[in-house]
Amino acid sequence: MTSSTTGTGVALPVVKAEHLGLTFSTNDGDVVALSDVNLTIEKGDFVSFIGPSGCGKTTFLRTIADLEQPTSGTLEINGQTPENARKDRAYGYVFQAPALYPWRTIEKNIALPLEIMGHSAQQQAERIKRTMDLVNLSGFEKKFPWQLSGGMQQRASIARALAFDADLLLMDEPFGALDEIVRDHLNSELLKLWDRTKKTICFVTHSIPEAVYLSTKIVVMSPRPGRVTDIIESNLPRERPLDIRETPEFLAIAARVRDGLRAGHSYEEVV
Numbered sequence: 001m002t003s004s005t006t007g008t009g010v011a012l013p014v015v016k017a018e019h020l021g022l023t024f025s026t027n028d029g030d031v032v033a034l035s036d037v038n039l040t041i042e043k044g045d046f047v048s049f050i051g052p053s054g055c056g057k058t059t060f061l062r063t064i065a066d067l068e069q070p071t072s073g074t075l076e077i078n079g080q081t082p083e084n085a086r087k088d089r090a091y092g093y094v095f096q097a098p099a100l101y102p103w104r105t106i107e108k109n110i111a112l113p114l115e116i117m118g119h120s121a122q123q124q125a126e127r128i129k130r131t132m133d134l135v136n137l138s139g140f141e142k143k144f145p146w147q148l149s150g151g152m153q154q155r156a157s158i159a160r161a162l163a164f165d166a167d168l169l170l171m172d173e174p175f176g177a178l179d180e181i182v183r184d185h186l187n188s189e190l191l192k193l194w195d196r197t198k199k200t201i202c203f204v205t206h207s208i209p210e211a212v213y214l215s216t217k218i219v220v221m222s223p224r225p226g227r228v229t230d231i232i233e234s235n236l237p238r239e240r241p242l243d244i245r246e247t248p249e250f251l252a253i254a255a256r257v258r259d260g261l262r263a264g265h266s267y268e269e270v271v
């Protein structure tokens with residue numbers, strides 16, 4: 001893996017966007033998905049992106065993952081271009097829907113990218129065991145996706161993304177389709193996993209409580225064109241029981257996120 005420190009040993013930001021813009025050319029004209037986005041994400045940050053539909057959250061994640069190409073500005077991942085970071089397997093990606101192959105067992109789903117990367121059977125088995133443990137799915141290796149609940153399937157997708165052993169995890173509304181109780185549970189598991197693995201996480205959400213509960217940094221975005229309207233640093237402790245959501249400190253951060261969304265004239269659209 002390419003070094004992510006400068007020559008002087010100073011850690012490089014994991015993500016650095018400067019004046020980043022992305023305009024899609026469509027038959028109906030140009031769509032400005034991202035405009036003048038400036039953002040630095042440091043190693044170990046848990047960054048949530050919140051904003052109404054169409055403000056460019058997914059596009060930003062996809063640009064980090066080299067699935068979309070910026071049309072202006074610069075974007076570096078560990079000091080590299082997105083293309084080189086992708087080749088370096090710098091990130092794991094978790095999609096909104098679990099996207100597991102129904103004809104493969106959970107362990108075979110996790111193994112697939114490892115097979116493609118040429119890992120030996122023993123390496124695959126080790127990684128499958130480690131990541132299944134991390135997401136509390138041990139014992140379900142031989143099950144098929146359709147034999148698991150929605151929350152368990154999403155945990156399996158997280159295990160698959162973790163199996164790359166990348167330091168950066170990109171998560172696009174991974175719990176959006178789950179009911180609130182399952183979501184609470186997975187949020188608290190994800191925080192523990194983040195704490196144990198020291199990964200950097202970029203997390204897209206529509207939920208203010210979810211963003212505040214999870215993040216060290218909350219990026220508030222606004223649409224037409226997609227831009228960053230506020231970046232809120234959270235001073236909540238790293239260890240967060242679920243009832244932290246009732247504390248004045250938590251509510252104060254949530255109020256600031258809400259204000260940021262209102263300032264972008266978009267609050268009414270956020271659920």
Ligand SMILES: Nc1ncnc2c1ncn2[C@@H]1O[C@H](COP(=O)(O)OP(=O)(O)OP(=O)(O)O)[C@@H](O)[C@H]1O
Nearest residue numbers: 024026031032033052053054055056057058059060
């Ligand atoms: N491939 C594409 N071609 C043209 N326009 C696109 C494309 N992908 C996204 N867009 C447009 O770019 C804008 C940003 O879309 P994006 O999916 O990033 O928003 P989002 O904030 O993630 O929305 P949501 O919360 O609904 O997922 C939208 O106006 C969308 O219609």
